[in-house]
Amino acid sequence: MTYLRLPLRKTLLALATSSALALVFAAPALAHCDALDGPVISEARIALNSGDVTPVLKWVPAVDEARISSTFEKVLEVRQNGGSARELADQQFFAELVEIHRASEDAPFTGIKPAGAIDPAVQLADKALDEGEIDTFLARIVEKFEQNARSAFEATLAAKQQAGNDPERGREFVDHYVNYVHYLEDVHKVIAGNSGHSH
Incomplete structure (x- = not known):
């Protein structure tokens, strides 16, 4: 794995952590407060x-x-x-x-969810609070963000280089491009404060 320069890594750490936490806690599919083990x-x-x-x-x-x-x-x-x-x-x-x-929280109640339904990221966030230490959690979040961003970037770049004048390959590039840009856009919106907590 090629690692980013330290200053950029620190910036991404803050960005990715805020993004991941906001998206994790905002997702309705991730039972937490309504789970038996929540x-x-x-x-x-x-x-x-x-x-x-x-x-x-x-x-x-x-x-x-x-x-x-x-x-x-x-x-x-x-x-x-x-x-x-x-x-x-x-x-x-x-x-x-x-x-x-x-x-x-202006969220619907759809019943108590079974134990084991809590997203691993939420479990780690709770564990960090219990242990009074968040470094392990942050390291996992930034690593996952790097993997996702690199993967989307590399796939998009490869598709762009193959697009040429072929409409089908061009559409493949567009599919990758939309995924890549929207992923980074969503992360940026969170870190810029444009995404609020909701269920």
Whole structure:
């Protein structure tokens, strides 16, 4: 692998990281807050097992604190029955909590997603926070960006050199060109602040 000069690499690191994080967290297909092993439900389990609703209140707007606290108390009562009742009560609490959280972000609630559905990049982002160190994550992001950008560039350059006056080869070049330019354009828009967080 041919490495970029250090100053350019540092610039790309910042650009690629911002791009990757924004695109990862914006993608609707990547379950996170609504996944069984996501941060919201993970903290909900802790709250239920400790009997203290406080850890989950940060995931909902202040206006919904009373609603969640009320549901939490009811769930704690039902959980004392054990077995299926406990399981159903937990699921009800998870669903209500996640629904309120997603509504606060103007995102639809489509049900709780199974564990294991979280995108690897999101897992690494969470792991970095848990470990208090982001260098490993950044290195993987910039490496992936370099690979993608180089691959698109090389394919486009090769197609351009073969395009000539042949319409079919010209169209192949255009296909590569559109992919190449749009990829870099999307990254640039993110780093320039033209892409917001959404679900």
